[in-house]
Amino acid sequence: MNKCRRCGVIIDGAAVNCPLCGAHVNEGNSPSVYDYPAVSVKTQKQIVWQWSLFISLLAIAVSMVVDLAVNKTITWSVHVLFGLALPWLCIARPLLLKFNLRKHITWGFIGIIALIFYLNGWVNDFAEPWAFWLGAPVAVLVWQSVLEILCALDKSGRADYEMALTKICLLSLICIGISFAWLKECTWGWYVCAGRAAIDVCALCIFAKHSYFGELKRRLHI
């Protein structure tokens, strides 16, 4: 056990700093049986984030209620929805929470896809759903390319990028299903996305078999 030179007390467990004076002690021992669980404390940023979410949701709900009551539609309240949700999702959330490049990129692309759908609705009220058969697949393809590059470059976060690529594969398959259910046909955009994602996943299964399946099992709690 380590002794703090300043306080004269013995430090128990794996602490590297004296709990009384904060002085650095030589080396941490193995964890003690008296250890408590690690509890994260809400930071100021988290509190701001939660409040910004609450206020955004409240504003959206109020505007929808007013819009429905006055106009019997949700025409302008949809603008409020996107006007608040997009900046919150794509800018405020990644900045206010602990910065994570993968999450930042993910939310950025979710925001772009949502914006494409919003524009589609605004321009022709989904009479011609080009957001679904062209806009979204192109955004997903770009997103996939960014993830592939990062997967190759950022070795420490590779597991996260691999999982994100798997999710894109699943997302593409779900979108093909939705296409058949909604439009009774599927466009080339989603086939390209699904095909490319399937190649990515197959490559991972072949070249990073152990780490990939290990991570998959861990995340699925198998």
Next chain:
Amino acid sequence: MKNEMFERDWFRLDNAAKIYPAARSAKWNAVFRMAAVLKREVNPELLQQALEDIIDRYPSFRVTLKKGFFWYYFQYLTELPSVSEESAFPCSMMPITGKDYMFRVLYHGNRIAVEVFHSITDGTGCLSFLKTLVFRYCELCGAQFDEIGDILHYDDNPVPEEIEDSFGRCIDRSKGALPRTEPKAYQIKGQKEKRGVLNVTHGSMPFGQIHAAAKRYGCTVNTYFVAALTLAFMNRQQYERKAKKLPVRIQVPINLRKMLGSTTLRNFAGYYNTTTPYGDWKFEDIVAELDSQLKDNINEDYCQRFINSNVSLEKNPIIRVAPRFLKTFFMDISFYMVGESVMSCAFSNIGNVNTPEIMKEYVDRFEFVLGAQKYMCNSMTCASYNGTTLVTFSRTSKDPILEREFFKILTEHGIDVTVSSNRR
């Protein structure tokens, strides 16, 4: 005395219990914890089984707190309590929902912790519950007990005396009451932690060394600790450049059961505030001062007057007919005025925890942690077990000023202190 609990599915709060729901706020309620650190990792399934086996032995724990028109009251719960893994700070907020238990059993690694809302019981009652729980857990782990000492066996039936309101029984108005007002005391005000954070610092030391040190100064271990705590406050106040120097007042709880003959498992504790005026004191002078204060004042007569002063207010006809929200309002004010602002720190010593010898093979140590106080930043507890004394500080401020001063005094007296904390 006829006990209400066996006839109805609800019962009244005892006198001491009434202040805690009234004084609670959105940020604070009075929760404390008793824990046993075992020598092996806790098995949650066995712990759950042990809890289910013992809960009927402690009917005063099998309740939730509900709001009545005049007072809060306890409602009996039919569903069984469950254990859960510890994932928050010790003594975290226990909301009064009217549906949930007012205690929780937590496990983490080798530790079994019981956290209780103070209205349910005091330290003695909680320790009894924990000892029975650990005893049953050890049995389920395969321990064979020849004798159980003072542990309440889970197979025995609860007796009315264990769940009586001893405050009501022991009132004797002929002995008079205690004066209520005391001037403000010195408190350490550090930078506050975020809401819900409780910093816990344990200092473990050999009981033999503490006992020898106390003997050297001619006092009990309890007085020795109160004196060291008082000196720690004095040293800190000397360091601060405030013109007005205040006395140091330590609140020492008294187990009224021993004084007035009760075996209740509900609240039955009083307190005595030791007062040491500010000055340039030496440790031995503080010991002599506190020893005389504690010896001269803590007696049966003091306890009786303490009960009288508390119960007479509750029995006042005007207060009795006032609706709960009015009582809550005034009790909250009185909690501030005669409660925490007049003392520097609370120090609660549960003494030596006695268990059967065989239990020492399973249990490493017992811990006692007071939750965050409403206005004060610091509190201190002490528990001894198997030749080791564990002093625990809990604080809601960032800097461990008090514990640093306190352990410095102990190490200067030649005591080997091993420190651990819940913050990394």
